[in-house]
Amino acid sequence: MVNLGNDWDEILKNEFSKPYYKELRKFLKAEYQNHTVYPPMNDIFNALRCTSFADTKVVIIGQDPYHGAGQAHGMCFSVKKGTPPPPSLQNIFKEIHSDLGIDMNAGHGELTAWAKQGVLLLNTVLTVREGEPNSHKNMGWETFTDRVISELNNKQTPVVFLLWGAHARKKASVITNPIHYKLTAPHPSPLSAYNGFFGCKHFSKTNELLTASGQTPIDWHLD
Secondary structure, three states, X not given: OOOOOOOHHHHHOOHHHOHHHHHHHXXXXXXXXXXXXXXXXXXXXXXXXXXXXXXXXXXXXXXXXXXXXXXXXXXXXXXXXXXXXXXXXXXXXXXXHHHHOOOOOOOOOOOHHHHOOOEEEEEOOOOEEOOEOOOOOOOOHHHHHHHHHHHHHOOOOOOEEEEEOHHHHHHHXXXXXXXXXXXXXXXXXXXXXXXXXXXXXXXXXXXXXXXXOOOOOOOOOOO
C-alpha cells in the first residue's frame, strides 16, 4: 500500500486496489527490475507527499518525468539540488523573471519551495525509462492522475490549473467545476516556448487569481 502521509491517503485509498492500478504495479515491478527507470521508486509520489489535498491551490501539470540520470525526483519540472536545470525549467525561470522581475539564479532547480506553498507539481505519467520519453504512456498512470485532478475539481475553494502543452491540456476536460481557473500555454520546451509560453504571464496571473479569491499568492522565489 502506498503511504503518502497526508489527506491524500484517505482520498486515494481505493485507487490502489483497482484492477488497472494492480496491472500498472505489475508492469512497474518488471520495469524497475529490468530497466533503469526514473524517478527512483521511493520518489514516484513525491508531488502528493509534498502538497496535501487541503493545501493545493495551484496545479502545474507536466508530461512525464525527466528521463536523464539524476534529474527526476517525483515533481514535474523540478530537479534536485546539484543537478543543472534542464532547458524547460530554464525557460520557466526566464518567464518568471520576465513576468515578475524575480532573479531566479538560485543555483538550483528544486521546486520544493513552491510545493510547500500549495503548488502541486503533477506529471500526467509518473515514471519513465531512461532515455525513452513517453515509454510509460498508456500503462495506467493517466487514469490515476485523472483521479487526482477529479478530486481537486471537487474542491470548494478555487484552484488555478496551469496547463502547458498538449498533454496537460488533455486534462482540461476533467476540470469542470466553474470555480476553478484553467490557464493554458504551449510547453516551456525550447521547441515550443517561443510559440506563446514566453509572455504568457501565468505566474502573475496565478497570483492575481489567488488574491481575488482570498488566498495567499505564491512566492515564486526558490530558497
